[in-house]
Amino acid sequence: MELHELSKRKLMFKMALIINCLIPVTAFSDDEIKSPVPDAIVSRAQFTTGISNREPIDELVKVENSITSLFYFTELRNLDGRKVSHRWEHNGQVISEVSFMVEGPRWRVFSKKTLNPSMLGKWTVFVIDESGWPIHASIFKYTSDE
Numbered sequence: 001m002e003l004h005e006l007s008k009r010k011l012m013f014k015m016a017l018i019i020n021c022l023i024p025v026t027a028f029s030d031d032e033i034k035s036p037v038p039d040a041i042v043s044r045a046q047f048t049t050g051i052s053n054r055e056p057i058d059e060l061v062k063v064e065n066s067i068t069s070l071f072y073f074t075e076l077r078n079l080d081g082r083k084v085s086h087r088w089e090h091n092g093q094v095i096s097e098v099s100f101m102v103e104g105p106r107w108r109v110f111s112k113k114t115l116n117p118s119m120l121g122k123w124t125v126f127v128i129d130e131s132g133w134p135i136h137a138s139i140f141k142y143t144s145d146e
Contacts, residue, residue: 040082042127042136043106044075054108064145065117072125072138073110076102083130086111091121097128120144 047063048056048071056073063070072086079102087097088111098111111125120142127136 039078040129040135041077042074043077044073045127045136045138046073047071047125047138047140048073048110051110056110060140062141062143063115064143065115065120066145068115068117069112070115070140071110071112073108074127074136076107076109076127078105079107079129080105084109085128087126087128088113089124089126090119092124115142 046056047060048058049060049067049069050057051071051073056071060067060070072088074084074086076084082102083099084102085097085099086109088095096113100107100109102109122139123142124137124139126134129135
């Protein structure tokens with residue numbers, strides 16, 4: 001097979017993937033694509049260097065790589081009796097996932113991540129409900145302190 005023909009096939013494959021990704025979104029009504037827990041909210045979410053009395057001690061958006069431990073704090077509402085996860089991603093790749101059982105109508109939880117100083121770039125933590133639906137996302141940039 002010629003290189004030109006191979007490039008055409010790759011392009012057609014990519015276009016088919018894009019079309020397949022778009023069709024499900026447009027094929028459902030708004031009611032069908034919402035979370036199974038429609039009243040669930042994350043009322044607070046932040047990155048912090050520590051937790052004291054179940055509360056974050058500071059708030060970070062840009063984190064220098066001299067910091068190697070980071071907490072993600074969330075206050076959840078209307079998820080009583082459900083499992084919720086914090087999914088930590090680095091540059092789009094899942095690094096870890098921490099799950100919690102929510103035991104009240106207002107529930108504060110946090111997860112801790114030990115960071116490798118060489119893993120610079122964009123970090124995202126998704127709050128995922130038990131069906132796998134993302135209900136919140138927070139981003140921080142991990143930078144060199146040099």
